[in-house]
Amino acid sequence: MSHSESRRQFLKYLAASPVLAYAQSTRRYAGLGDGLISTPEHALNVFDFESVAESVLPPAHWGYLKTSIDDDATIRRNREGFTHYQLRPRRLIDVRQIDMSTEIFGKTWPTPIVIAPTGSNQAFHPEGELAVARAARVKNHLQMISTVASTPIEDVIEARGEPVWYQLYPRYDWTETMKMVKRAEAAGCPAIALTVDNTMGSNRETVRRFAKLDERDCAVCHTEERKSPMHEGLNIPERNDYSRSVDWEFVRRLRDATSMKVLIKGIVRGDDAELAVGDGVDGIVVSNHGARAVATDRSTIECLPEIVSAVRGRILVLVDSGFRRGTDLFKALALGADAVCIGRPYLWGLASFGQPGVEAVLELLRAELELVMRQAGTTSIDQIDPTYIVAKH
Ligand SMILES: Cc1cc2nc3c(=O)[nH]c(=O)nc-3n(C[C@H](O)[C@H](O)[C@H](O)COP(=O)(O)O)c2cc1C
Known part of the structure; x- marks a missing residue:
């Protein structure tokens, strides 16, 4: 034969x-008829939503969600960074009760898992930021809303049932920028995160490649007149004309001009963290923008130790970029982060199944963190200290 x-x-x-x-x-x-989960309940981990998101989104929007910069090395690095730290679990601890509650600016949350600000959520699901806010409400997570959100902040807060944090991309004009700040303040936002790592433009090749595959006419939706809701009523050129002149003087001015807590998002060096403390900001988000800003080839988990040692507990330290597993969250908490923000995973959930998808992603991360806390012998977040991990040589 x-x-x-x-x-x-x-x-x-x-x-x-x-x-x-x-x-x-x-x-x-x-639920794997075609290799994809068909309901959120079938997901074993957050990556199960990534493949569904890829299958349902138009190519240009999928590219916007997926993209990193240059040859995508930094996004891989964000994941690889976690392998440089290993867990050192304690044994013989009574772990029947696990308390994951976390205090952030005096308010207690059930977990240290925070929803990072991401733009244009309606590109992923018609309900966009509202679906995310409703999921955040059901699961009780702190949510940050982007300057370039596709939904007005007031509507998001109503859907969330309480104020969210506002993320600011400043414009050149201080007066126009302050209109956004005051609008967030009036909406009741307790904190504002000034993003400092993504105003210079970035070389996002993946999004450009995917856009070429999209046969729809993008100009139908992306019109000249269409403004981000946060830019409504502002006398500014629309689109990516963000201020490149933002400096520490701007930070001090912002701090003095608002009653909200001020955080700087995008810090990746200990000396910058020290300056932030010196300038009286209330917190920082250690972030490389999910590897969407600069091709640093350095993961944020690797940036965290120098920042934590510079800050010495004086201000809040959040971290994001590449967090996908309970063990990732545990490692950041062990290195001294107060809480961890999540970006793409909840957007995968949103694109796949709307609000239930976001809820499922939040639940998976919560359950994985709870499990690793139990396995490591830590019964509360403040017990997770540097003795529970070791840096690999
Ligand atoms: C599609 C998308 C849009 C984003 N938009 C913003 C934004 O408008 N403002 C901002 O400060 N960060 C933005 N980010 C960065 C996130 O706040 C966060 O830093 C990042 O997603 C965390 O990394 P991860 O996606 O690997 O979890 C965006 C990220 C993604 C994936």
Whole structure:
């Protein structure tokens, strides 16, 4: 029998085999008919939502969600960075009760998992930021809303049921910038995060590649007149004309001009963190913008130690970029972060299933963190200290 004939015979046998029928029925049972989960409940981890998001989003929007910079090395690095730290679990601890509650600016949250600000959520699901806010409400997470959100901040707060934090991209004009700040203040936002790592433009090649695959006419939605809701009523050129002149003087001015807590988002060096403390800001977000700003080839988990040692507990330290697993969160907490922000994973959930998808992503991360806390012998967040990890040489 020739090789191709025997292969054909084998495939015929396989097709008639009860083994295959069983395999197919179990795949269906697991919601994996085409290799993709069909309901949020079928997800084993947050990555299960990534493939669904890719399959449902138009190419240009998928590219916007997926993109990193240059050759995407920094986004890979954000993940690889976690492998440089290993866990050192304690044994023989009573771990029946795990308390994940976390205090942030005097308010207690059930977990240290925070929703990072991301722009244009309606590009991923028609309900956009509202679906995220409703999920944040159900699961009780702190949510930050972007300057370039596709939904007005007031509507997001209503859907969330309490004020969210506001993320600021400043414009050149102080007066116009202050209109956004005052609007967030009036909406009741207790804190504002000034993003400082993404106003210079960035070389996002992946989004450009995917945009070329999209056969729809982008100009139909992305019109000249269309403004981000936060830019409504502002006398500014629309689109990416953000201020490149923001400096420490701007930070001090902002701090003095608002009653909100001020955080700087995008700090990746200890000396900058020290300056932030000196200038009286209330917190920093250690972030490389999910590897969407500068191709640093350095993960944020690797940036965290120098920042924590510069800050010495004086202000709040949040961290994001690449967090996908309970163990990732645990490592950041062990290195001294107060809480961890999540970006793409909740957007994968949003694109896949709307609000239930976001809820499922938040629940998976919560459950994974709870499990690793139990396995490591830590029963509360403040017990997770540097003795629970070791840097790999
Ligand atoms: C699609 C997308 C849009 C984003 N938009 C903003 C934004 O408007 N403002 C901002 O400060 N950060 C923005 N970010 C960065 C996130 O706040 C966060 O730093 C990052 O997503 C964390 O990394 P991760 O996606 O690997 O979890 C965006 C990220 C993504 C993926």
